[in-house]
Every structure is written in C-alpha cells, then in structure tokens.
Amino acid sequence: xxxxxxxxxxxxxxxxxxxxxxxxxxxxxxxxxxxxxxxxxxxxxxxxxxxxxxxxxxxxxxxxxxxxxxxxxxxxxxxxxxxxxxxxxxxxxxxxxxxxxxxxxxxxxxxxxxx
Amino acid sequence: xxxxxxxxxxxxxxxxxxxxxxxxxxxxxxxxxxxxxxxxxxxxxxxxxxxxxxxxxxxxxxxxxxxxxxxxxxxxxxxxxxxxxxxxxxxxxxxxxxxxxxxxxxxxxxx
Numbered sequence: 465x466x467x468x469x470x471x472x473x474x475x476x477x478x479x480x481x482x483x484x485x486x487x488x489x490x491x492x493x494x495x496x497x498x499x500x501x502x503x504x505x506x507x508x509x510x511x512x513x514x515x516x517x518x519x520x521x522x523x524x525x526x527x528x529x530x531x532x533x534x535x536x537x538x539x540x541x542x543x544x545x546x547x548x549x550x551x552x553x554x555x556x557x558x559x560x561x562x563x564x565x566x567x568x569x570x571x572x573x574x575x576x577x578x579x
Numbered sequence: 580x581x582x583x584x585x586x587x588x589x590x591x592x593x594x595x596x597x598x599x600x601x602x603x604x605x606x607x608x609x610x611x612x613x614x615x616x617x618x619x620x621x622x623x624x625x626x627x628x629x630x631x632x633x634x635x636x637x638x639x640x641x642x643x644x645x646x647x648x649x650x651x652x653x654x655x656x657x658x659x660x661x662x663x664x665x666x667x668x669x670x671x672x673x674x675x676x677x678x679x680x681x682x683x684x685x686x687x688x689x690x
Contacts, residue, residue, distance in 0.1 A: 496677050498677075498678065498679075500681075505683070506683050506684075507583075507670050507672075507681030507682050507683045507684050508622075508670075508681045509681070510678065510679075510680060513678060553622070557677050565610050565629075565674055565676070565677045565679075566612075566624065566627060566635065567677075567679060569621070569622045571621050572621065
C-alpha cells in the first residue's frame, strides 16, 4: 500500500515575526517538560525546559509557557530567523518522582521561516 | 560542549546481515536511551538503561534486537538478522535527572 508518513502540523512565519508552537500533553501527573529542535539530518537538540512548579520560563529569544489547568505547553520564538526552521518537539516526563526519566514525545511541528 | 557520539552515521546493508550501532554517552550521565525515528511512527523508545542496567526494553522486538552497555562509555544496539522494515534513523540519548541529550543518529537502510 501507499506509504503515508506522519502529517506534521506546519507553521510558516515571516522572518522577524514571532512564532508560537503549541503542544497538548496527556498526563496531569507529568512534572517536567522539554522543548527540542530537530534540524534535517541531526538529532533533537535541547532548547528549553520547565518544571511543573513554574508557568513560564525564558531563554534567549525563546519562552516556554505551561498551563497545567488545560495541560498545554507552548514555545514562543521571538524575531524568528531562517535558522529557526526545523521540527520542534515537546516532551514530558511522567514519573521523575519515582526516578523514571523516560520522556514521551509529541509528534512535532514543522516551522518554516519565510525570508 | 560535551556531545553524544554515534557511529556509524550511515549504514547500508542487505537483509539478513547483522548490524551494530554504537553510542558514546556524555561522561557523567547515568541514563542511556535508544530511539528509532521513522516517517510513519515518529520517535519511538526502544530501550532505556540507568547506571548501565537495562530498565525498559519493551519497545524493542526481542527476537532480533538487543541492547547492551558493556561499560559506562559504550552502548550498543544490535539487529540480527536485519530486515527492510528496520530501515530508520536510530538515535542514542544520554541524560542526567531527566534532561536527555541526543546524538545525531545512525541512518540505517536495509536492502
């Protein structure tokens, strides 16, 4: 049969604009969340993380927002640049309190920056 | 910057052959993970080690896949015999207290 791949959500933004990538997580007990960026031919690269006792964390040009009420995570990228074009994954850790550090990954969002 | 190193970066071989993929985790990290990434399934966890002991390999086909950590500086993932459906990119990640750092993967093609 026809090989159908994952249909990744795609976000196209103009260079210089802000980007917002969203992620819904499933387990209300998750207490640690990470955003990764994956460029073509490379492994996922850590961008920013946040623990469940926080609702916002800022890095260089990136901000992660956590809304535990609706189990929603977002990544905001300020002044998006062509080098930001990649697939972005959110990941949640469901059991760090018990010493399990397995991550559950979302399906990913493809960000395309228009020069 | 410390990095997870994976070898080989690319491997093409015929079905039925044994394939061994290697990973050097970041020094000091006590967890090691093997993932497989395909267009169909995305990123799947195959196996997970902590302090070199296997904790979870439920995502791995046991009849043909095996994962080991002979020492703290080396993790291996073997497929024997390989099949075309094993074609994918295989990632190793190492971590400490939850944050995982990934290598750049082994792109495996089984003909």
